[in-house]
Amino acid sequence: MKIKEIPLQTILSKNAGSCFGVNRALKIVTEQVQEEGPLYTLGPLIHNPRVIKELEEKETFSLTTEEIDALDAGSKLVLRAHGTAPKTEEDLKAKKLILVDATCPFVKKAQEAAKNFSEKGYSVVIVGEKGHPEVESLLGYAPGAKVVASVEEAEKLAMSDSFWAVSGASSGEATLKEGATPFARIGLLSQTTQQEEVFEAIKSVYAKEGLAVEAENTICQATRNRQESAKELAQKVDAMVVLGGKNSANTTRLAKICRAYCPTLHIETPEEIEVADTKDFLGKKAENLRQWNDKMSAENLGKEPLESPEPREEPLTIGITAGASTPREHIEELIESLRKKSS
Numbered sequence: 570m571k572i573k574e575i576p577l578q579t580i581l582s583k584n585a586g587s588c589f590g591v592n593r594a595l596k597i598v599t600e601q602v603q604e605e606g607p608l609y610t611l612g613p614l615i616h617n618p619r620v621i622k623e624l625e626e627k628e629t630f631s632l633t634t635e636e637i638d639a640l641d642a643g644s645k646l647v648l649r650a651h652g653t654a655p656k657t658e659e660d661l662k663a664k665k666l667i668l669v670d671a672t673c674p675f676v677k678k679a680q681e682a683a684k685n686f687s688e689k690g691y692s693v694v695i696v697g698e699k700g701h702p703e704v705e706s707l708l709g710y711a712p713g714a715k716v717v718a719s720v721e722e723a724e725k726l727a728m729s730d731s732f733w734a735v736s737g738a739s740s741g742e743a744t745l746k747e748g749a750t751p752f753a754r755i756g757l758l759s760q761t762t763q764q765e766e767v768f769e770a771i772k773s774v775y776a777k778e779g780l781a782v783e784a785e786n787t788i789c790q791a792t793r794n795r796q797e798s799a800k801e802l803a804q805k806v807d808a809m810v811v812l813g814g815k816n817s818a819n820t821t822r823l824a825k826i827c828r829a830y831c832p833t834l835h836i837e838t839p840e841e842i843e844v845a846d847t848k849d850f851l852g853k854k855a856e857n858l859r860q861w862n863d864k865m866s867a868e869n870l871g872k873e874p875l876e877s878p879e880p881r882e883e884p885l886t887i888g889i890t891a892g893a894s895t896p897r898e899h900i901e902e903l904i905e906s907l908r909k910k911s912s
């Protein structure tokens with residue numbers, strides 16, 4: 570059987586691809602470049618290497634902090650969608666750069682939550698990924714905040730005497746653990762692209778410990794919609810393809826969610842699928858899936874390849890979703906590429 574004869578059906582997730590915040594940031598950059606160009610951004614505007622390359626072709630360049638030092642006063646610098654710490658912003662203003670703020674409004678909401686908790690004297694805990702630019706910006710609004718990415722990390726932190734000191738502080742009946750430092754209460758918030766279940770589970774960890782927790786769920790609606798739709802689709806199809814930057818937190822999370830239900834491939838470009846090289850992919854449906862599994866190698870999967878597959882007539886169904894920083898055109902290109910391979 571030739572590659573052209575692969576029986577394959579693609580189904581696009583209800584919510585996939587670029588979100589409000591990313592579209593807004595790209596619009597701001599496009600308008601600014603049209604006005605003056607060239608333009609600079611503090612780090613990648615969004616986490617999608619293909620889009621960053623396309624922006625470079627349009628005279629918008631991502632710079633590191635060191636490279637920014639070499640910019641002339643009066644140069645225009647765009648603050649990325651992930652947000653910027655206030656101290657960094659002050660430093661950039663001191664260099665007399667003209668700042669254009671493309672921070673997503675939902676990231677700003679999370680920044681406000683961090684600031685409010687911090688100003689109230691709470692011990693701030695951020696559910697997120699250490700080192701991610703958005704989390705770094707949140708830390709700028711809540712200096713000294715702790716960052717946890719999982720229930721395990723939250724539990725470990727809860728066991729740490731140096732941090733969790735008091736329970737019942739809000740009622741004025743606080744009791745200090747031996748050798749611990751007092752604090753008022755915990756202010757819990759989230760990086761905007763985290764998973765709802767993880768946030769809620771971490772909240773429960775602290776509540777179970779009898780600690781006073783005030784939680785502000787700052788996961789954005791775009792993230793929720795993409796995750797819910799991907800989960801729903803992954804349960805119905807034979808395999809999922811997740812399109813978007815490998816450095817994108819929300820795209821990586823979509824792939825993780827899908828992997829719990831079916832073989833999943835996270836790609837940045839359609840070429841990565843390399844269906845054309847997978848000759849055995851053309852056999853029985855179950856055999857197709859086994860080959861698919863094999864292709865996914867290291868980043869995949871936790872599921873054993875199927876044994877003794879039964880021949881099936883239906884086409885292989887491939888669900889497609891894409892991260893919040895993946896433009897619509899890239900999704901269409903992927904669907905078209907799969908369509909060509911299967912027709």
Ligand code: F3S
Nearest residue numbers: 588590673675761789
């Ligand atoms: Fe903003 Fe959420 Fe997109 S925080 S950038 S709308 S993923």
